[in-house]
Amino acid sequence: MIRQLQHSFSVNATHSAFYIHGTFYTYAQLAQRAHAIAKWLQLQNPHRKPVGIIAADEFDTYASLCGILLSGAPYVPILPDYPKDRSQSIIEQAGIVIVLSPIPASSLVNTIPTAIPMVETNSIPVSNEEFILPEISNTDLAYILFTSGSTGKPKGVPLTHGNLSAFMDSFFALGYDITPNDRFLQMFDLTFDLSVMSYLAPLLKGACVYPVPVEGMKYMSIYTLLEDQEITFSLMVPSMLSYLRPYFEDINLPKLRHSLFCGEALYADIAAEWQQCVPNALIQNVYGPTEATIFCLTYDCVGTIKQYNGMVCIGKPMKNVGTLVVNDENKPVGEGDKGELCLSGGQVTPGYINNPEKNAEAFFIHNNERYYRTGDIVYADADGDYMYCGRADYQVKVKGGFRVELNEVEAHARNYTQLSGVAAVAPVNAMGIAQIHLYLEGFNGDTTEVYAYLKTQMPDYMLPEQIVSIEMFPLNSNGKVDRKALTNWLSQAANS
Numbered sequence: 001m002i003r004q005l006q007h008s009f010s011v012n013a014t015h016s017a018f019y020i021h022g023t024f025y026t027y028a029q030l031a032q033r034a035h036a037i038a039k040w041l042q043l044q045n046p047h048r049k050p051v052g053i054i055a056a057d058e059f060d061t062y063a064s065l066c067g068i069l070l071s072g073a074p075y076v077p078i079l080p081d082y083p084k085d086r087s088q089s090i091i092e093q094a095g096i097v098i099v100l101s102p103i104p105a106s107s108l109v110n111t112i113p114t115a116i117p118m119v120e121t122n123s124i125p126v127s128n129e130e131f132i133l134p135e136i137s138n139t140d141l142a143y144i145l146f147t148s149g150s151t152g153k154p155k156g157v158p159l160t161h162g163n164l165s166a167f168m169d170s171f172f173a174l175g176y177d178i179t180p181n182d183r184f185l186q187m188f189d190l191t192f193d194l195s196v197m198s199y200l201a202p203l204l205k206g207a208c209v210y211p212v213p214v215e216g217m218k219y220m221s222i223y224t225l226l227e228d229q230e231i232t233f234s235l236m237v238p239s240m241l242s243y244l245r246p247y248f249e250d251i252n253l254p255k256l257r258h259s260l261f262c263g264e265a266l267y268a269d270i271a272a273e274w275q276q277c278v279p280n281a282l283i284q285n286v287y288g289p290t291e292a293t294i295f296c297l298t299y300d301c302v303g304t305i306k307q308y309n310g311m312v313c314i315g316k317p318m319k320n321v322g323t324l325v326v327n328d329e330n331k332p333v334g335e336g337d338k339g340e341l342c343l344s345g346g347q348v349t350p351g352y353i354n355n356p357e358k359n360a361e362a363f364f365i366h367n368n369e370r371y372y373r374t375g376d377i378v379y380a381d382a383d384g385d386y387m388y389c390g391r392a393d394y395q396v397k398v399k400g401g402f403r404v405e406l407n408e409v410e411a412h413a414r415n416y417t418q419l420s421g422v423a424a425v426a427p428v429n430a431m432g433i434a435q436i437h438l439y440l441e442g443f444n445g446d447t448t449e450v451y452a453y454l455k456t457q458m459p460d461y462m463l464p465e466q467i468v469s470i471e472m473f474p475l476n477s478n479g480k481v482d483r484k485a486l487t488n489w490l491s492q493a494a495n496s
Contacts, residue, residue, distance in 0.1 A: 001165040002069060002136055004204050009034070012206035015180045019210045019229065020059050027206065030063055033121075035131040037067025037100070040124045042134070045097060048073040050144060052091065052099035052116070055079050055190035057214040060102035060121045062199060065190070068100075072134040074141035074158070077190040080111060086154060088113050093156050093353050094144050138162030144353065145193055145290055156353035157290045164196075166346030167293040170318035171201060174298060176258065178233070180206035185234040187212045187222055187479065193290040194262055198235055207233075218479060219243035223251070230255040235286075237263040237479040241270050242420040242441070251277040262286045262295050264480050265311040265388060265407070270420050271301050287314035287388065291362070291372050293347040296321040297386060308387040309411035314378070315385050320346040323386070324371055325378060330364065333379075338389055341378045342371040377405075396426040396434045404436065404462050409454075413438055416453045417445070421473055424464065425487045438464040439486055441473045 009031035016024040045051060051068045055061060055077040068075040076094045078087055080103065090096070091113065099118045101108060112118055142164045146154040172178075184202040186209050188195035199209050210229055212221045219240055225231060231253070238261045244251065259274070259281040266285045275283055282302070288295030299306070299315025306313035317323045322344035325333050333339040348370065351359045362373050377389040390407035398404055406424040414422045421441025426434045440450070447467040454463055474485040 001161065001168050001204070003133065005066065005200075006070065006133055008204055008206055012180055015206050016208040017203060018059055018062060019208060020057070021213070023059075024208075025059050029059075030066065030203075032126060033060060033063035034066035034070055036124055036126045037064055037121065038070035039127050039129065039131055041068065041071040041073060045071070045073055048140070049097040050074045050076050050094045050141070052076050052078050052094075052096040052112075053190075054099065054101040054103060054108065054111075056101070056103045057211065058102040061190070062209070062211075064100050064102065064121055065199070066203070069142060070131070070133060072136050072140060074143050076144045076146075078111070079189060079191060080108060082111050084110055084113060087111050089154055090146050090156070091116055093146075093154070136161055138165065139350075143196070145191060147290055155355065155358065157349055158351075158353055159193075159293055159349055163293045163347055163349060164200075166320040167197075167296075168201070168204065170296070170320045170347065171197065171294075173319045176233075178202065178205040178207055180208075182207035182232045182257075183229055184209050185212070185222065185225060185231045185236070186210060187218065187234075187236055187240070192263075193294050194235055194237075197294050202233070218475075223247065226253055226256065227251070232256060233258045233260075235260040235262060237261070238266040238270070239264065239473075239475060239479055239481055241274055242473075245270065245273070245420060248273055248277055253278050254280050256281040258282055258284070260284045260286050262288065265390070267310050267414070267420060268305045268307040268312050269310065269414075271305060271312055275301070285312040285314060287376075287386075288347075289343075289372075289374050289376075291349045292321070292343045292345075292374075293349070296343060296345075296347055297323075299385065306381070306385060306387065308389055309405070309407050310414060311388050311390075311407065311411075313381075313385050314388045317343075317345075318347075322369060322371075324366060324369075325380065325386075332366075335380055335382065338377055338379045340392060341374045341376045341386065342366075343374060344369045344371045348372050396436070398426065398434050398436060398461055406436070409436060409438060409458070409462060409464065412454055412457045413440065413450060416450055417443055419443060421481075423473065423481055423483060423486055425483055427487045435465045436462070438467045439473070440467065440469045442471060443469040 013028040017027045017030045018025045051073050053064050053075050102121045105118050140161050141158050142161045144158045186198040202209050210225050256278045259278050285299045286295040287297040296318050297314045299313045324342045325339040327339045375392045378386045394406040409424040410422045423439045426436050428434050474482040476482040
């Protein structure tokens with residue numbers, strides 16, 4: 001895969017690789033910067049220890065990502081606004097030996113501990129010496145991403161070159177006809193695994209990448225890029241559609257050929273509406289956790305869309321992926337029965353960094369295959385398509401042990417209000433009892449009428465304790481609805 005990237009730099013030298021802050025950068029410029037950084041790292045980091053990269057909104061950030069990969073070391077993205085304690089934890093867990101920054105180091109005094117060497121990328125000189133690609137094996141790490149951990153300590157997910165190659169093989173096996181004329185949207189911060197596909201897949205084919213600017217409202221920037229730059233391939237989180245929905249009547253994107261969604265549940269009603277905005281695009285719902293390298297199941301939204309509680313089917317596994325659905329006793333379930341989706345194959349991470357307890361919990365062997373527990377509840381239909389039923393942790397026990405799927409509460413509320421912004425959370429009160437609370441985004445009606453409707457659709461134990469209308473849902477850095485923030489608001493309100 002890295003050799004393919006190196007080849008793409010050469011054959012696409014005059015084509016545009018990135019469009020950032022209104023400026024186009026060619027593959028020749030990208031190669032020059034990436035090779036300079038790679039050669040410098042080969043001297044400064046001969047043992048290929050993990051290299052931190054400040055994930056700023058700059059061309060040199062992407063050149064550094066490519067340079068680190070070409071050097072044979074793994075990269076570890078760190079956001080410029082991370083608290084110092086979080087950066088410290090990531091640096092220690094990953095074993096980072098140096099941090100590259102495309103922005104002035106003086107702006108990072110509250111982010112990076114002074115003990116770690118930090119180098120501004122503009123100080124790395126261009127070299128006229130030929131760059132020699134090192135030998136890189138499938139077991140060598142490509143990057144390490146840190147996700148939130150249940151203990152509050154970030155959890156390191158290492159992905160190897162073998163994992164990344166398996167994904168790219170699976171991705172292109174889906175039949176995408178990508179050429180240097182394609183224009184890819186890149187809406188994710190670089191700590192989110194979906195960013196890897198959004199910049200690396202186009203670079204392998206000589207296409208141009210259009211990162212979404214950090215400043216301003218993200219959904220308006222996405223709208224502008226999609227329309228003004230005639231984007232042909234986009235991968236977005238479904239939450240973006242909720243923000244774009246008021247503008248659907250004005251949105252017409254005939255150049256968009258592939259419109260993918262991942263990261264959270266895609267709802268069938270809004271997907272059907274979006275199709276009117278993208279008349280020539282194949283809409284796909286794709287699914288996958290960070291631990292299985294970006295995404296690993298796909299479903300084409302063509303004709304009658306399969307759905308469960310309004311959530312679009314996640315489809316079938318990709319080329320290099322094995323699937324298994326198990327019950328609470330770790331036994332495979334039958335067709336049509338719900339259980340936890342588990343994944344195996346070349347895309348699955350070798351395991352969390354320095355976390356044997358979590359590894360023992362998340363991975364298991366079945367029929368000599370190593371599987372990863374996703375925490376997602378699914379069932380397979382007669383066609384072998386997987387229907388997504390929600391997170392295992394979205395299933396709560398309330399009022400004496402009744403089991404409730406929060407997605408079902410949301411589905412009924414969405415059906416009545418016709419809102420896409422609906423979220424149910426179930427914080428535990430002071431007595432240790434989970435209570436359902438329902439948030440409605442931008443709802444101007446009477447919440448008592450919503451409650452009355454829900455009462456006709458669900459048993460009493462499923463009814464929310466409170467229905468709250470808020471102007472706009474909080475989003476996390478990846479553009480997903482921040483359910484933790486919604487839950488915290490309830491706790492703060494209770495204590496005020």
